[in-house]
């Protein structure tokens with residue numbers, strides 16, 4: 336290859352490296368019912384880079400789940416555009432797998448292994464033998480290799496959550512979408528699942544878009560958090576939370592950031608909207624947290 340072509344290829348590679356994986360650009364989402372039009376989000380923009388653990392956080396009804404569904408391709412934006420790897424999202428695809436809170440999404444008549452294998456075969460991406468190997472590989476990663484032949488009703492809530500995660504990761508999606516996946520679990524199991532999710536991320540380095548209304552969970556799970564205002568959701572701020580993990584929840588900086596987020600979310604409540612954002616049990620009185628006022632300026636700065 337001559338020098339010109341080499342430099343062209345190098346600059347193309349550099350662009351590919353620095354292009355965000357997911358671009359949500361001024362996206363407004365609406366539901367149309369027989370009686371009225373409900374605007375769920377208004378001109379929301381954010382970008383997710385490969386390997387990010389990006390959290391959508393906001394009060395009930397601010398459109399977090401609707402945004403996730405739009406990224407999954409189940410809902411088309413009324414305005415704006417969603418791009419994955421540079422391609423406009425128009426429909427669901429195997430490059431975006433959703434894990435919901437309801438783990439009864441696992442068909443009860445299939446064993447754990449069959450549950451993981453089924454989508455691999457349904458999309459035609461693998462032959463049965465390869466699908467079986469892939470399923471066992473990911474079941475092993477979530478510590479369930481010994482339960483491959485068990486049926487879902489014999490598993491605990493946490494184990495069902497692990498099967499759902501293994502099934503999603505086995506598809507090797509470009510981005511894993513999780514909608515309050517641990518909300519139905521008891522506090523101890525929820526914490527354990529957060530820990531396991533972070534360990535899995537360390538191993539597999541998948542890209543995650545995670546919805547929660549718990550400030551503490553957002554700070555633990557995410558490396559970046561997008562705060563949304565009450566209904567209809569608008570971008571309130573983006574917060575860099577990469578320095579926190581499960582062991583930092585007692586730290587002063589963690590508590591200060593939690594307090595800052597709490598204020599940012601509650602400042603929006605001048606219209607009497609009630610928030611159900613869950614706050615940590617203890618918070619420090621004041622803050623100087625790494626809160627960025629606008630997502631666009633932060634994204635530019637990150638890539639500069």
Ligand SMILES: Nc1ncnc2c1ncn2[C@@H]1O[C@H](COP(=O)(O)OP(=O)(O)OP(=O)(O)O)[C@@H](O)[C@H]1O
Pocket residue numbers: 366367368373374375393394395396397398399400401402548566
């Ligand atoms: N199928 C639907 N038809 C009409 N309106 C809907 C529908 N689904 C959601 N909405 C409305 O869209 C808005 C956003 O809902 P969404 O479920 O995305 O919020 P959320 O932030 O995920 O809330 P929560 O944390 O309570 O799950 C709400 O006002 C909700 O009432």
